[in-house]
Amino acid sequence: MFLRKLKLSNFKNHPNGDFLFTRKFNAFVGQNGVGKTNLLDLIYFLCLTKSFNNLTDQQLILKDEPYLRVEGLFEQEEESYHILVKLAAQKRKEFLVNEIAYSKISDHIGKIALIIISPEDAELIHGASEVRRKLMDSVLSQFDHEYLVALIQYNKVLEQRNSLLKQRADNGAIDISTLDYYDHLLSKHGSYIYAQRAKLFTALKPIFLKYYEQLSEGAEIVKWEYVSQLNSTPWKELFASRRQKDFLSLRTTGGIHRDDLDFYIREEKIKKFGSQGQQKSFLFALKLALYEYVALQKKMKPILLIDDIFDKLDKQRTLSLFKILMDKRFGQVFITDTDSSRIAESFVENESYLEIFQIERKNIINE
Numbered sequence: 001m002f003l004r005k006l007k008l009s010n011f012k013n014h015p016n017g018d019f020l021f022t023r024k025f026n027a028f029v030g031q032n033g034v035g036k037t038n039l040l041d042l043i044y045f046l047c048l049t050k051s052f053n054n055l056t057d058q059q060l061i062l063k064d065e066p067y068l069r070v071e072g073l074f075e076q077e078e079e080s081y082h083i084l085v086k087l088a089a090q091k092r093k094e095f096l097v098n099e100i101a102y103s104k105i106s107d108h109i110g111k112i113a114l115i116i117i118s119p120e121d122a123e124l125i126h127g128a129s130e131v132r133r134k135l136m137d138s139v140l141s142q143f144d145h146e147y148l149v150a151l152i153q154y155n156k157v158l159e160q161r162n163s164l165l166k167q168r169a170d171n172g173a174i175d176i177s178t179l180d181y182y183d184h185l186l187s188k189h190g191s192y193i194y195a196q197r198a199k200l201f202t203a204l205k206p207i208f209l210k211y212y213e214q215l216s217e218g219a220e221i222v223k224w225e226y227v228s229q230l231n232s233t234p235w236k237e238l239f240a241s242r243r244q245k246d247f248l249s250l251r252t253t254g255g256i257h258r259d260d261l262d263f264y265i266r267e268e269k270i271k272k273f274g275s276q277g278q279q280k281s282f283l284f285a286l287k288l289a290l291y292e293y294v295a296l297q298k299k300m301k302p303i304l305l306i307d308d309i310f311d312k313l314d315k316q317r318t319l320s321l322f323k324i325l326m327d328k329r330f331g332q333v334f335i336t337d338t339d340s341s342r343i344a345e346s347f348v349e350n351e352s353y354l355e356i357f358q359i360e361r362k363n364i365i366n367e
Helices: 036-049 121-128 129-143 144-170 176-216 235-249 277-300 315-325 342-347
Strands: 003-013 014-020 025-027 067-076 080-090 093-099 113-116 222-227 260-265 301-307 333-337 354-360 364-367
Touching: 003 036, 003 333, 014 260, 025 036, 025 301, 025 342, 036 067, 036 080, 036 113, 036 277, 036 333, 113 176, 121 129, 121 260, 121 277, 129 144, 129 176, 129 260, 129 277, 144 235, 176 222, 176 235, 176 277, 176 315, 222 235, 277 364, 315 342, 333 342, 342 354
Parallel strands: 025 333, 025 354, 113 301, 301 333
Antiparallel strands: 003 014, 003 067, 067 080, 080 093, 222 260, 354 364
C-alpha cells in the first residue's frame, strides 16, 4: 500500500497542508513541538479511523476552528482509494472512501494496513496489561474482521455482566440465569479471540527472533510468553471457580480481558533488566515482526510509521534498522526526526529513496 497524496485542514496544530509522497522513505523534520508526530497521527487516523494518542475525535480539530477536513489518496497495484474524513465541532465524523460513506466506520478497519513504532511503545514493556492487549487487538483487527466483530461483542457482554454484578451491591440479589447466559456469550466470543491471539504469537516468535538478532547482532537472548487464564483452565471451569470472587469484587475477574504478554531477556523480565537500547531493539523487532505477519495475511505491504526514529538507539543498531527497512519486504515508511542532516547521512547511499519535509509552525516546506 502506498500513500501518494495527503491534504489537511485544521488537524491538531496544522491549519493546512498539502503533500506528495515518495514510495519508500518520507521524513518529517523539524524542531520539537511543530507537529511532526501529528502528521503521523493523521496517516494513522485515515487508515484506522482514530488517533493513536487516544484522543477523542473532537480533540483532533485545531483549537478555535469549527471543523477539520483530511483526505488521502492511497494506491495498491491497480486500485486506488480516495479517503475523505470530515468532522465538525460537536458532530460525528463522516468517513468516505471513493465518495461512498460507511454505514459503520469500523468497516474501514483492515482496508489499509498500518504499523506504527513510537516512543509510547515503551508502555508495552512498562505499562499495564491493557496496553499489550490493545496491541494484539489492533493488529488482528486489520486482517481478521471476524476477530473485530467478536471483540466488539465480547466487550459489550462484559460491560453487561459487570453491570449485573454491581446490582448485587444495590439489592443483595442477582439473577443467576442471566449471569449464566452472559458466561455463555463471553465463552462464545472469547474462544475465538483467545485462539487467534495464541495463533498470532506462535507464528510471530521466529520472525521476531530473526529481527532482534539482526538489530542486536546476536548479542542477547530474548523471548516472550502469551499469558492467559485460558492456557490452563477451560471457560466453564474458569467462570465457576471465580464466581464468588466476582460477587465480592462486583466485576468479571476471569476471561480474555485479563490476557497479557511477558517479555524476557536472558530469562529475566526485560522491564527490570534490559537497557534502554535493548528494550528499544525488542520493541522494534516486535513491531517489524508484526509488520511482516500482517503483510503475509493481507498480501500487501502495510504503511510503516516510525516516530522519533533515533531515540535511544545507538549508531550500530540504527544502521542495522535502516538496512532492514531497505529490504524489498518493506514498503512505504514515514519517519520523524529533529535533524535533517542526520536523516540524510543515514541515506547517503540510497538518497533517491528519501524525501524530506521540513515542518515549521503553520508552514510546511518540501525540501
